[in-house]
Amino acid sequence: MLGKIWFLLFLLAVDCYTINQEISLQNTLLNGYNRRIRPGIDRSQPVKVTVGFNLVALQEFSETDGKIAVVGAFRIRWIDEKLAWNPASYGNDLYSTKVFFGDIWVPKFVNLNPYHTLKRVGLDDMDCELKYNGRVDFRPPDLFESTCDADVTYYPFDKQSCSLLYYIPGYNTADVIILTESSNFNMNLYNPNGLWEVIDTSLTVETNSFNVQIIHLTISMTRRTTYYIAGLLLPIVLMNFIQLFVFLLPVESGERLGFSITVLLAVAVFLTIIQDKLPEASEPNVSLLTYKLLVDMIIGSGMILAVVIGMRFYHRSDEIRIPQILRGLTRCYLCCTQTPSIKPDEVVQIESEKLDIESDKSSITWTDVGKAFDIVCLSLFFFSLVMNNIVYFITIFVKI
Structure with missing residues (x-):
């Protein structure tokens, strides 16, 4: 029995990759990699970027300032053939690794209707997950702030709808195609707001007259009136x-x-x-x-x-x-x-x-x-x- 256990451990040890193999993999992938050039071996085909959104909290909605702030995380996925590898060359089980956002090409989404200043999604020292087939998964969390003009006609029984707009500067539909992972937000991690109730969400992509795609993150909410x-x-x-x-x-x-x-x-x-x-x-x-x-x-x-x-x-x-x-x-x-008050014997007198x-x-x-x-x-x-x-x-x- 003890011999069988040692044999299994030996097999596991053989198939397990080492830290040196992962270092070697990253050096090989990033050596000569130019993060300024978008992925795609066939340059006539655009990169397909799939986008989703996880809503964590509705941080603030201010009718006076015309501001909405939400806490959440994008789910961004695309294929980069330059980052693919053969797992057999790295211990047979090195199927994924992590690299910094700033080390590879990523679609830099920028808020089109910011409340303060222009801000891109993600930081350079955030991690992206690489798969052996070249798939890149990036899930940057943040506090997203945008402008939103409130319609207070029916205050305090009003309903509001706000959209956060994002696009990729410098790229049009000939370079990058944005696809939606789902038509709604992922609400599994959502924490309810005490003042507003989120009644609907939508995630859509619109192409404008300049062939630039714009992501619309729309939140519909109603005020809690008690x-x-x-x-x-x-x-x-x-x-x-x-x-x-x-x-x-x-x-x-x-x-x-x-x-x-x-x-x-x-x-x-x-x-x-x-x-x-x-x-x-x-x-x-x-x-x-x-x-x-x-x-x-x-x-x-x-x-x-x-x-x-x-x-x-x-x-x-x-x-x-x-x-x-x-x-x-x-x-x-x-x-x-x-x-x-009239008494029977006083009718004539009252008249x-x-x-x-x-x-x-x-x-x-x-x-x-x-x-x-x-x-x-x-x-x-x-x-x-x-x-x-x-x-x-x-x-x-x-x-x-």
Whole structure:
């Protein structure tokens, strides 16, 4: 039994290549190799470069700066006949080796829409894997940053689509043909983003009018809205309707005007917060939430104006004549709110009192006019706020 084990170890030792053989292989492959000349024995045939992409994380997407940053790695593969060898000459099992990116010809992909400066994919001291048949595998990881103009029309229920563009400078389709390994990203190593959910990815190659191929790495994502609903939309809606209580606040308290201005300032603060989070450009559209808050501020300003007018009604002297339109409005208010309880034995007496009230115009005071005006304003502004919110949410959810 022991003899068999030694025999197997001997066979393994015979078939295992040594470090000297690998050094000899690399010296042979790289001796006289010119990395400035693209692969291909037949110069009339372009080099076929296959590209894929592994997405690891969506690092950042900034609507204000128009920037997207992702962490990932390209998968680049091509055939270089000058780097092929016979494994039988190197221990019979030397089928692959590693060389530096800067030692051989590689397709140097450059970002066509960079956020900062032009940057190529890969570093000179990164390793490429060589196969005995001349196949080269290169998987450079990096943080990839590009520009991306956000469409914030439906913020915070928006969906965004960004493309990172890459091409090989100095080569057209007569020299290099770019093929896609897959039409989508590899998401096996992806770590979900807390703010954005990636709903789709695509990897395509487009040839422009100069016969230069451009790789499109496209990411489609939708915003996670739980935080915005709880921390933005609900407070805004609640503040809008709290503002209506100013017409129920007793005028004797003297706090009506201060209450209205305070709530209006709170709405203005939310408008400022939203504007700080959104780009300053007006294209393709301004956020619908900005328009909604603008209408809320207009309605709030109208409430302040109504409060001032109502306070003037309350503090007017009863010696000043009440206009007919205000008198008619007040009569409707009194009929709806001051209906006395009727007893069977008092029907005749109440009927006579109604006739006396209708004939006595001086029974309506400016205080009654102020109360009627408050009810009308409460109903009018309540309807305005409800319609503003309904129009906004219907517009949002129809699009979604």
